[in-house]
Amino acid sequence: MKAIIDIKPDPRLDGLDVYVVGGAVRDALLGLPCGDRDWVVVGSTPEALQARGFVAVGADFPVFLHPQTKEEFALARTERKSGRGYKGFTFYAGTDVTLEQDLARRDLTINAMAQSPDGVVVDPYGGQQDLQQSVLRHVGVAFGEDPVRILRLARFTARFTQFNVAPETMALCRQMVEQGEVDHLVPERVWQEIVRGLRAEKPARMFEVLRACGALPVIMPSLVYDEELGAQLDEVRRILSPDLPAIYALLLHRTSDRDALSRRIRATTECAQWARLLPQILTEMAQTHLAYPCDEQTVHQLLSLIEKADGFRRVDRFLDLISLAAWLRGQAAQPWISALEAAREVDAGAIASGLQGQGGPAIAQAVRQARLAAISQQMSSIPAHESNQ
Template identity: 45%
Template sequence: MKCHIVGGWVRDRLLEEEGFPVRPKDRDWVVLGETPEAMVRRGFKPVGGDFPVFLHPKTHEEYALARTERKTAPGYHGFVFHAAPDVTLEDDLRRRDLTINAIAMDADGNLTDPYGGAADLRARVLRHVSEAFAEDPVRILRCARFAARFPEFTVAPETMALMRGMVDAGEADALVPERVQAEFQKGLETKAPERMFEVLLECGFWARLYADVPMEAPIRRAVGDVARAGHPMAARLAAMTLGMSSGDAAKAFLKALRSPVDAMEYALTLHAVRPLLTAPATLVNLRDFMVRADALRRPERAEDLIRFAKHLPEAEGDLKEDLRMKALAAWRSVDAGAVAHAQTDPKAIPGAVLEARTEALRAVL
């Protein structure tokens, strides 16, 4: 059976050889000159939906029959795939997005690189393979995400021009929120998420779809810093809303993207406590932060918000992070049950508990 490793594994193998801190992961194979029936007879398990993909009976790696595709409708669902023994390796590679992802390697390590992907790797360039790139708007997001994963790379001028044309033609309008959210989340896991937004701004994607969500340089830097600092995904998604005017607007944006509920809640709380995170660590400000952040029920989020503060565009000077952490611990240390038990009037309990917690804060100042 004639087959080649294709896509990300080959790309990352070549980058690793050049000293990039990447490690090739799962291998994907393309199979030439075979039919679905022949693959089944060899013991492969079919798992493909729109086109024939099979799992190896022993390694469980994915083997896809070489295929071509034809655009039949707007958006990224309108494709008809053709997989047959007469499809060549070059035909299959031509339908891929970027040249660096269109390199194949056989079992002996020999490369097939008809579109100059290895040269673009060396030149640190993200370039589309063919005009077929314009048929799938998801590729705009993928290109932006690769720019974030590999910030040393630049987008080829002709590829940027092609993406602008796609945006102007309305191709990006067909993307469903779930797909955009998935790509954003992958981009926020890279080492330079701000590059993703820079590319989306440059090609017009951001202005076309999210004109009411500011993404100026200070906000992009904050998003990148939050990601590199290891904050949870909810915080990274919420950081995208730092330029918005209110928590409600931020929540609406994330909801429209079909973001996880914890990201929407994080954004709401972030906007509610944001002024307190950079304000002087006075008794009143610390108390108000604890209340608005729901620090008793959500202590992990409160801790993360305190750490988040230094990444805010308006953050200046010493924000007293250690003091705020001690204040959080003091706030949580109060035994509310004991305070309540000491009250003779049940109506006085909430005020007494708040006062006890306020005194605990005062002790750390």
């Protein structure tokens, strides 16, 4: 039998009952790059692994790093619900725990497969069949004990866009929400999964699953989300290929208390800033009525937007924000890009040198006036038909 994952001989593994498990097996069966490999060791002990040079890293359960490859090797274990939320579990990793018992605690059937070093695929819960049928199905009752698995399930739909959630799995997710399990999610884990979903091919699918099972208003209670926003999330991934802060800002651009929501889910400072700035830019753009040549009010509006978005110091961010906002409004970004280019040509240092002794406010005002003049000249030289391209 040809192994789906090539496992090279390793003297440190001789005599151990070891298996590659989880996502690497799934991705190999799908013909995708395997990425990082996780291993399970059956019938061994922490002392035995450490004697072979493995380094213990797990605080809650026995996980070890291979001394050369740095891959993770975990002892086969079972887990039992002992409290609410993500950390409400106790683990047992005795030598009598079987591979099938270890796989039974995993979330989805497509993640509950293993491969031995000699190429044998162990699939006790029908993962290969669900792969063939493009179904995301929970392995067993253990799924319902960990609310993070709802987030992971939703995120997988954003990544594996041809897969759909099994009806019984969706029903279990709704039951978990009703029983209050989702209330105990740790914000850092929520953010971690949201980030992965936003970076996936079709982010909207993640939020559609969360909304369908009732988890979205618990996780992100003030988020204003509908099918139109979902379509925008997916389309912007295809058209602009934005970085995380941009697509996060798009997700929140209809939500009023963006700062509070960002704090709630522990969004990064950069993402929170983008989410704050995008609606401001959209409002400024809506209030700027471009005509060529530009009148004085329009020139002031163009410079004001650059200043409010810190465009002179954060040029790349400003350009990306303007591009995103213009895309949302269905108009050209070029007028604001041209205004920034013209204003940046002003030599603020030379102006400051020429006004030595007059104080900071006088210098700042002179620089601003020079920038207004530069923008006015630049915008007057743009033919109207080119400004809309």
